[in-house]
């Protein structure tokens with residue numbers, strides 16, 4: 001295409017598309033970046049040329065861009081049938097094979113899988129299931145869900161209500177009722193002077209217990225948590241947090257849901273982050289890495305505790321009146337199966353662990369002298385860089401300073417795409433598992449150059 005043809009497309013884009021999670025003014029004034037192709041951990045856009053995509057899209061292209069095998073799996077499935085629904089007990093072969101595989105990968109801690117097409121619908125299904133479960137076992141008062149400050153669980157009405165970033169609520173009349181907010185357990189930012197990490201964990205858990213007791217355990221149904229925060233700042237849990245949370249949930253008969261939409265399917269170097277942290281959730285939401293983003297598919301994993309109640313009451317309840325036209329879509333399931341086959345065949349989960357260790361070591365070493373990066377955190381190929389005004393004494397930027405978008409843009413000038421997460425003043429990194437050492441070095445160099453520019457801008 002010629003430059004003129006791209007300019008025309010940008011104009012049509014401005015006149016026709018209402019972009020998700022975008023500034024309307026930004027699109028109207030600055031146009032758009034048209035993605036043209038991708039290979040491995042890189043993408044090409046019409047105005048930037050080739051760049052390293054250090055975010056693998058929206059934290060999802062785990063096996064990397066441009067996999068013909070996934071295209072072939074789609075083609076085979078679509079051309080042999082194209083569509084099959086799963087209502088009234090109907091099924092299809094890819095869905096059956098995928099479900100067996102998924103239950104295997106989670107080492108037997110779940111009983112059933114229920115499919116949708118996005119992380120948000122998966123969260124909505126989980127919220128409805130939590131209500132259903134407590135109604136069926138005669139606890140209709142037990143409905144409230146605890147989610148955390150800065151959590152990100154999606155954008156549908158209910159999922160956005162659990163999301164704990166205020167900008168997702170403003171002007172949408174959210175959150176809906178029945179959401180309780182627990183503190184964000186970020187030791188580096190929220191730990192008190194002189195407090196140890198273990199003391200901080202205890203304080204966080206005590207605050208959760210207080211929330212449960214204040215509202216009454218008989219009204220609290222579930223705790224939803226990302227094992228590692230994503231869009232809310234790539235926040236890793238403090239030592240012993242999930243073990244303590246599991247105990248607390250058991251004590252008060254509260255379900256624990258792990259939202260593994262980002263952390264699932266190898267991101268941390270284990271298949272799932274609850275395996276990485278060594279705890280057992282009752283429910284788990286997944287999407288993104290399930291198909292490496294090649295097809296919209298989500299999977300809600302349901303453990304015995306909930307499933308047994310559903311089975312016991314099935315005679316009385318009859319049909320489970322929930323599901324989607326595209327639940328268990330055969331093409332999506334075929335893509336997921338092929339995606340998992342690639343992850344296994346190429347040892348990509350192990351690779352995420354090894355390359356992740358390299359990435360974290362490089363980031364820590366090369367950014368140790370950088371005055372505006374206070375913490376490098378994460379696991380596997382998932383990292384968060386905490387932007388600070390000063391490391392000692394520890395001071396943070398206000399959101400009006402726009403430090404995260406400034407740094408994101410400065411890094412982009414070096415042909416590296418990372419994501420500024422303004423609500424946490426953090427830069428997120430989440431590349432494809434096929435990323436090379438050289439590409440990681442390029443990312444780290446881009447961060448160092450970008451941070452130096454931003455630091456100068458603030459006169460630091």
Ligand SMILES: Cc1ncc(COP(=O)(O)O)c(C=O)c1O
Pocket residue numbers: 058117118119120121123152153154155226230231259260261262287288
């Ligand atoms: C942890 C988590 N949960 C849920 C969602 C929502 O997923 P989707 O955008 O597919 O609706 C996301 C999306 O980024 C996420 O990171």
